[in-house]
Amino acid sequence: MKTKIKEFVLINIGMIMVSAGMYFFLMPNNLATGGANGLAIVINKFIGGLSVGWIMIIINLFLFVIAFVIIGKSFGGKSVYASFGVSGIIIVFQKFIPIKNPLTGDIFLELVFGILISGIGMAIVFNQNASTGGTDILAKILNKYFHINLGKGVLMCDLIITIMAAFAFGIKLSLYAMLGVIINGYVIDNIIDGINVCKEVTIISKNSHKIRKYIREDLEKTCTIYNGVGDFSNENKEVLVVILGRREFITLKKFINSVDKDAFITVNNIYEAFGDGFKSLTH
Known part of the structure; x- marks a missing residue:
């Protein structure tokens, strides 16, 4: 239950950040940086009667119907929620x-x-394990029928949208x-890596039994x-290998220093x- 609540809270925080970045910085400058939002900005240029938010809902609704028919339910309820939530x-x-x-x-600063x-x-x-919809769905369709890598599929779709932006807003904005x-791809990859990063720690110590006990009982x-x-010594040694979060590693390092400074x-x-x-393979 706690995991589900945490997941729900984090998805909502992510949705608010995505929406804020688009609305306060990208949309006022007509920066169609791919995705359903980028396409919506382009369409809004030609159809002024509908707001970008409503156009995004229509685009995502259309894409999810296609995804349901072509891909099945693999895109998941969380992605539907996040897409329409944004x-x-x-x-x-x-x-x-x-x-x-x-x-x-300053357009560059706001970009x-x-x-x-x-x-x-x-x-x-x-x-x-959710997404904000849009080009993610198109990328999954390209992956299914043309075996194009998902990352490349998203990039292809987003670049097509930026080319469309050239006709709507000119070459400079495009x-x-x-x-x-391009920046968005690097930001997402590096943030995800930073969130998930763990430490694989290899330890050789004369007090390995104390360290093992600490890992088991205190760090669980x-x-x-x-x-x-x-x-050199020809002595038998225990080699311990453990995977920990960053905070756990800092705690373990302090403990090892207290029991064996030469470890x-x-x-x-x-x-x-x-x-x-750790994470389940089915997550």
Whole structure:
């Protein structure tokens, strides 16, 4: 239950960030940086009667119907919720915080901040095994029928939208939007890596039994034990390997320092870990 509540809260935080980045920074500058929102900005240029938020709802509704028919239910209820949630939040912003002009007049500054805020929001949503819809759905269709990598599929769809933006807003804004698409990909990948990063710690110590006990009882983790032999000393040694979160690693490092200042430790970054104590493979 706690996991579900945490997931729900994080998805909503991500949705608000995505909506804020789009509404306050990208939309006032007509920066169509891909996705359903980018397409909605382009369409809004030609159909002024509908707000960007409502156009996004129509686009996502159309895409989810196609996804349901072609892909099946694999896109998940959370993605449906997040997609329409972002559109709904933008509609609320438009009603209660109307913006007619860009905040600063510096298009590059607003592009960077818009992409950073919305990109971090998307990364949070993606990390909960959901998506904000739009070109993600088209990418899944391309993957199913043409075996195109999902990341490349999203990039292809987004670049097509930025080309459409050239006809709506001119080459300059289209190039800014294309730059935004590229930055957005890097932001999402790096944020997700940062959220999921764990530490693989290898420990060789004369007090390995104390360290094992601390890992098991205080950190509530388990380690793998290998039997090794020192090349110079020819002594048998226990080699402990454990995967921990960043905070747990800091705590363990302090404990090891207190029981064996000469312990040998190596640390590697692990960007995803599945199984007991970590994410489920079916998540």
